[in-house]
Amino acid sequence: MEIKQILNNNVLLATDEAEQEVVVMGRGLAFKKKPGDAVDAAKIEKTFILEDAGVANKLAELMEDVSEVYLDLSYKILELAKSHLTYKLDDYLYIALTDHLSFAITRHKNGIDLKNPLLWEIRRYYKQEFQIALKALEIVEEETGVRLEEDEAASIALHLVNSQLSGESMGAAVQVTEMVNTILTIVKYYFKIELDEESINYDRFLTHLRFFAIRFIRKEKQDEMYDNFLYEQIQQKYAKAFGCTERIAAYIANHYNWEISNDEKVYLTIHIHRVTYRQTKSEEN
Template identity: 40%
Template sequence: MIINKVLNNNVVITSDADENEIIVMGRGIAFKKKVGDRIPEETVDKVYRLDNPIVLNQFQELVADLPVEYLELSNQIIEYARGELTSPINDTIYISLTDHMHSAIERAKKGVTVKNVLLWDIKRFFPDEYRVGQKTIEKIGDMYGVDLPDDEAGFVALHLVNAQTENEDQGNVAALTQTMQEIINIVKYFFKTTFDEDSVYFYRFTTHLRFFVSRMLNQTQHRDETDEELLAMVRQKYHNAFQCVQKINTFLLKKYVYQMSSDEQMYLTIHIARLVQKNR
């Protein structure tokens, strides 16, 4: 391998046998080396083959300023995630997860925590990704001696979910967007209102909606775990929101032949109730 560009002492850009640009990592791999020098293959710990040129450029910018241990940690977590999750993970995870873990560790060292407003949804609807997130914060604790809260496990899970949904083809993305808008319109018309689409409450609602619609379109319905007594309590407390959900359920059944589970009805009811209440 011949060095095309040195990013730091541990990461360089080179080319494979087919002249495709790749990024290779190894401790001290570029120490006292320059463009044109040869790299012994036995010193290479990791090869990044990023097909998207935009992702490749973003990754180059990121790794140029990061200590090698962050990249090693990220690689370990991503390989573990790929073994645990069934859906393919987009290469953008190398950027989003590495950058997030670096920021989370630096925040923790300064005693700064960030609340994850979607943790409830993430735990409930993406348990596999959340377990990877828990493994991540355990590993960070072992390596750096910092205790990250469950909120960070949720953030890691969210990056994994996003990296999986980015693999959907454009047709699925269009269907996802259209269905989300149809449901939002039902809520608007039912309550005869509009929403501040820049608010955190609308963001929470649409994120939950994205998770729900994505599962619906992929025909991976969430297994019911809610007992009828709890659903009845939610129905009574948030009567109007529940009636709105029944209209959404009827619409989905008619257009997509999809029957919402009790769990899905309950959680969507709670999210709509919160959104409408905060919108007043």
């Protein structure tokens, strides 16, 4: 194995016997070494292959400002994720997660813990990723002594979910976009309003719709938690939003041959009410 680029004293990029780019980690691995030298195999602690050639340069740039401690954490978390998830994780996750952990842990040490507004959706719809992310918080605590809030588990899970979509074909990405755009259009025409795209409720709704579309693309079956009382309450309390949900359900059934569950109707209705309530209330007044 030959050194291609030294990232810091303990991390370097190398090429293996198959001419693949690999990231190699180990204490003092790059000490007094230069590109072209052989890697000291006795000092190697971790090795991972980068299939995406563009990731190596971005990783090198990131390591100029971020400690390898966070790359090591990302490595351990992603190895855990790979052992539980059936889909392939994108190489860019090493960069995104390393950068996120560095920022999150630094913020926490400075007494700043941000709330994740998508915690509810992520925990509800991406149970496996969220459970992995909760274990990731344990890894972070074991390695750094820092216990991050559950909101950070949601952020880590979201990184896994985003990687999941990046592995799809361009056609799948287009289909997700088309479905989301059409549903937003249905909502706008049904309520005869323009949605406030700067609002947090719009962001929540958009994320919910994106997750909704990804589940369709992947043919994922949602666990049915159907509560008849809650369903009827939502139907009565948010009658107009529920009517819009029924319009969306009809569109999905006609165009995609996919029947939306009652649970999904409940969540869609709540999101539609949130994203339209202020504007419709203002117009009524």
